[in-house]
Amino acid sequence: MKLEVVVLPVADIDRSKSFYSALGWRLDADIVADDGFRVVQLTPPGSSCSVIFGSGVSSAAPGSVEGLHLVVSDIEAARAELAHSDVAVSEIFHDAGGVFHHAGTKDRLPGPDPARASYGSFVSFTDPDGNSWTVQEITERLPGR
Template structure:
């Protein structure tokens, strides 16, 4: 039996602002935008190539806007991914690596596979990491 993660809930304060960020700046595809009531709305978006979507809502029970931490997007070229986000106006960190000496800025010649990361936050402060994985065992 497969156990798959299909949706990550992202609590936001302003659904329109978040939808614009995730669709226009990150390039996620909008799957649906559903209003349940005047006070509750869900927008589902999916990153290119992903089997997992995000759902933005102003009504996530027990989660306050900006409280999401630890979700990682995986790419096969972190330099290109970071450059795309910068071009789209996203405030994204420099690329860092986790090496024997600890966390440090990436250097020319570093093998970034599995250890290369950069980070960004959405307008509410939900934080994301991008990790480079070019091959899996």
């Protein structure tokens, strides 16, 4: 099995479409049915998994999704690109525990992982509705991945 689509609950479909398009995400579909059902699908560059949002797509509260992860090989370049796209992106951080980041901002330490360990450095941002994203630097995959 492969993860194909993540559904995002949003309040303003066109605002969300503009936000993700401005990040350079590919617009795969924007389909409107006669009954007002609308599906917008976008895919991050290089990803096999897309996001979908629209009207009649989710009953979850807009902005209620947490913990979505994007993976990059260069956290500094990714942060600069997000900032250049006018995204309110966090500073680079690592977690005090060194395994994975805690929820919210608990145990965040400033700067990249001191050893620059793969999987250890992050930035975070939210979309206009508050759905939260974490960008994680992975420079070398763990065995078998």
